[in-house]
Amino acid sequence: MTDQPVPLFDTLVIIGPGLIGSSILRRGMEDRRIARRLVACDISPEVRARVTELGIADRVESDPATAARDADCVIICVPVGAIAMVAAQVMPVMKKGAILSEVGSVKTTVMEAMTPLLAQYPDIAFIPAHPMAGTEFSGPDAGFATLFEDRWCLLTPPGHTPTDAIRRVTELWEMMGARVRSMTVDHHDRVCAIVSHLPHLLAFTICGTADDLADETRSEVLDFAASGFRDFTRIAASDPTMWRDIFLNNREALLDMLDRFIADAQAMGDAIRTGDEDVIVSRIKRGRAIRRSLIENRQA
Numbered sequence: 001m002t003d004q005p006v007p008l009f010d011t012l013v014i015i016g017p018g019l020i021g022s023s024i025l026r027r028g029m030e031d032r033r034i035a036r037r038l039v040a041c042d043i044s045p046e047v048r049a050r051v052t053e054l055g056i057a058d059r060v061e062s063d064p065a066t067a068a069r070d071a072d073c074v075i076i077c078v079p080v081g082a083i084a085m086v087a088a089q090v091m092p093v094m095k096k097g098a099i100l101s102e103v104g105s106v107k108t109t110v111m112e113a114m115t116p117l118l119a120q121y122p123d124i125a126f127i128p129a130h131p132m133a134g135t136e137f138s139g140p141d142a143g144f145a146t147l148f149e150d151r152w153c154l155l156t157p158p159g160h161t162p163t164d165a166i167r168r169v170t171e172l173w174e175m176m177g178a179r180v181r182s183m184t185v186d187h188h189d190r191v192c193a194i195v196s197h198l199p200h201l202l203a204f205t206i207c208g209t210a211d212d213l214a215d216e217t218r219s220e221v222l223d224f225a226a227s228g229f230r231d232f233t234r235i236a237a238s239d240p241t242m243w244r245d246i247f248l249n250n251r252e253a254l255l256d257m258l259d260r261f262i263a264d265a266q267a268m269g270d271a272i273r274t275g276d277e278d279v280i281v282s283r284i285k286r287g288r289a290i291r292r293s294l295i296e297n298r299q300a
């Protein structure tokens, strides 16, 4: 009989098996080198029932503390505004040397809310992670095992985090198929403000603007939407609770990027008003070059 390789974690607990959490579980079920036991925990009875039906966890719990008691790694996959509250439920029962992670889209405010807990439980390694992958859908049915393949996962470990814990979380995300990069929470939030949060703000806004116009003109503007506008509507279909939490928690960086965007949009408007072809063409060419470089790097 051949020896089975030792899994990366004995018990991996996912709190909030929605889109992101259930995708981690699905990958974990397919590749049992990730964890010997996969535990899911959710506040919603419907989600717990669905996770059981889907068979994507070895155990399903309703109480985070019960779920986390014998975990080697707990990953909190709930909306940003609830992450620290869940951490406060699990940290008192977690084993010394265990790893606590989360996948929230904003890091600065989460780290601020976590600071007293980290001081109280210094034997738990806290390693925030943010997979730069997702869709406009939510819930356990929306997840899929390949969601993180060829995507970045950004880690923002605090300065004193044991290197072995960082190595294990890096390995976990690499086993999910992702590429991993570490950075500070401030840098993370500024990067995500421009590449993710502002685009979502624009999508929600432009859909509203077009809908207002349709109301005003009582015409079917949205029916004629070409593919560019349809791409905005896909993003605008995202979950309201999740995006409310992201906008309010990344307020400073997001408002900074919004101001910059308004200035740049204004400059494009001025160029159109004055017929400045060079400015118009150079801005369009810049957009094309960015798209081409993403395609070359397999990120589009």
Ligand SMILES: NC(=O)C1=CN([C@@H]2O[C@H](COP(=O)(O)OP(=O)(O)OC[C@H]3O[C@@H](n4cnc5c(N)ncnc54)[C@H](O)[C@@H]3O)[C@@H](O)[C@H]2O)C=CC1
Residues within 6 Å of the ligand: 015, 016, 017, 018, 019, 020, 021, 041, 042, 043, 044, 047, 077, 078, 079, 080, 082, 086, 103, 104, 105, 106, 130, 131, 132, 133, 134, 135, 136, 137, 138, 139, 140, 239, 242, 246
């Ligand atoms: N949706 C996306 O594309 C991405 C989301 N994220 C982040 O991942 C996190 C989860 O997002 P999704 O998976 O999309 O959300 P989701 O809505 O699909 O799943 C969240 C789950 O958390 C559960 N939950 C909420 N509060 C809870 C609590 N107090 N205790 C236990 N369970 C609780 C909900 O019942 C739900 O099942 C968010 O922080 C989000 O910012 C990160 C990358 C991409």
Ligand SMILES: O=C(O)C(=O)Cc1ccc(O)cc1
Residues within 6 Å of the ligand: 104, 105, 131, 132, 133, 134, 135, 136, 196, 235
């Ligand atoms: O659906 C899309 O286009 C996304 O951009 C998904 C997404 C949402 C939130 C994140 O923090 C990361 C990725």
